Amino acid sequence: MIDEHDYHLDTLAVRAGQERSQYGEHAEALYLTSSFVADNAAQAAARFVGEEPGYIYSRFTNPTVSLFQTRLAALEGAEAAVATASGMSAILALCMGHLKAGDHIVASASLFGASIQLFNTWLGKFGVTVSYVSATDPAAWDAAVQAQTRLFFLETPSNPLTEVADIAAIAAIAHAHGALLAVDNCFCSPALQQPLSLGADLVIHSATKYIDGQGRVLGGAVVGSQALIEPIYLFLRTAGPTLSAFNAWVLLKGLETLGLRMKAHCANALLLAQWLETRPEVGRVYYPGLPSHPQHALAMRQQSGGGGIVSFELVGGKAAAWHLIDQVQLMSRTANLGDVKTTITHPYTTTHGRVTPAAKAAAGIGEGLVRISVGLEHIDDLKRDLLRGLPDAT
Incomplete structure (x- = not known):
């Protein structure tokens, strides 16, 4: 040993x-x-x-x-x-x-x-x-x-x-x-x-x-x-x-393979989070690796990377969130996370579905929130998959 x-x-x-x-x-x-x-x-x-x-x-x-x-x-x-x-x-x-x-x-x-x-x-x-x-x-x-x-x-x-x-x-x-x-x-x-x-x-x-x-x-x-x-x-x-x-x-x-995978998850998640911040359909992105994150400086001291989870609020609320989730073809619609395969879910009605509306509101979980566990697929393919539910305004 x-x-x-x-x-x-x-x-x-x-x-x-x-x-x-x-x-x-x-x-x-x-x-x-x-x-x-x-x-x-x-x-x-x-x-x-x-x-x-x-x-x-x-x-x-x-x-x-x-x-x-x-x-x-x-x-x-x-x-x-x-x-x-x-x-x-x-x-x-x-x-x-x-x-x-x-x-x-x-x-x-x-x-x-x-x-x-x-x-x-x-x-x-x-x-x-x-x-x-x-x-x-x-x-x-x-x-x-x-x-x-x-x-x-x-x-x-x-x-x-x-x-x-x-x-x-x-x-x-x-x-x-x-x-x-x-x-x-x-x-x-x-x-x-x-x-x-x-x-x-x-x-x-x-x-x-x-x-x-x-x-x-x-x-x-x-x-x-x-x-x-x-x-x-x-x-x-x-x-x-x-x-x-x-x-x-x-x-x-x-x-x-944990160390190698986490580096790759972090790299992909940061690229996806940066891209989502540019989208007009997205009101806010939550990712510790972004300078816009309220605890970005603390995260960079406490963690060696931003992690693989990216959450974001869609301007159109629940209807927009469900539409996006229904349109993806590559990402897996599941509440599990941490996988080499990217997963997508609607926290308000899945992971926090049994939590009271008041508790969800207190935790900041709104009906337009989408959570993505970013996997190891190519970042361009992940963006293209999201564009199926986020019409390209450009």
Whole structure:
């Protein structure tokens, strides 16, 4: 196994954590088994109580999953990671591991719709309350703290408006009040941003997105210190929303090209965002790599690239947005993102469809908003595809 402190991120994405079996395989091994055999009763007993390392049952111990966890932790500069069945199960596991009835969360108002539903509907059933604040106003986070506040939770960049939060400033506020800061790093991945180095305590990933990068499997992860990961692992061991060995193996293959893909996504997204700013049908473009973005300077300090997500408001509202989405032939009409194939969606009625109109308004999500996850197709072909729904006024 390589020393993770001696290598660059692109190398770690290919090599970190690999331990070959007695067969000396070059590629990572895929362990498709439900359970593992002990040599004797004493060894089985020792493994079940954690006195001896070893694999027991693939719900909570599997070599392929362990390798993915080790490699992702290395990319985030973390001590440990725990893998889950999806990005949403990663958020659930984080909350179950670190919250109890009566606790309070301060969260960004600019969250993925399912995250809001999880907080409001499901955690709310068990007495956990949430206050939503502007992601970009650290003073609002400080003002929202209550005596029972245990967790700050944010996405940066946010979905779908790519708002960029000051991780270091918000981390300092959380820690001053004895709370943890968890950052959803889905839009950037560790290739563009490492929240732990900026003061965050835990990092959330929907590995379904850029970590896989090709729309093949679901997966999630929570990354942080060993002490903070342990209670999350114990919840997953009992409840079972864990990552399958096959999906972990696919995600390992995704990590190998993560750095290269993210550079290409960023380059394509910037070109598309610049072009959209010139279009008369477009009222506003949201992309951290543009100088017009309100948090452009912060994004360029905090991230190594603008990312692959471009959102924009059409002058004609919902009718114009749906017309554009219906006319494209190359882009995929799906709410998934982070794929080598460009995807397009209408956040108001898809990703945030279950969010109340008032909450959507508070988050700045209007009916004319379109979100594009820019893939790796040629930029000229992407522009031509959009022109099918944006008649060329020139």
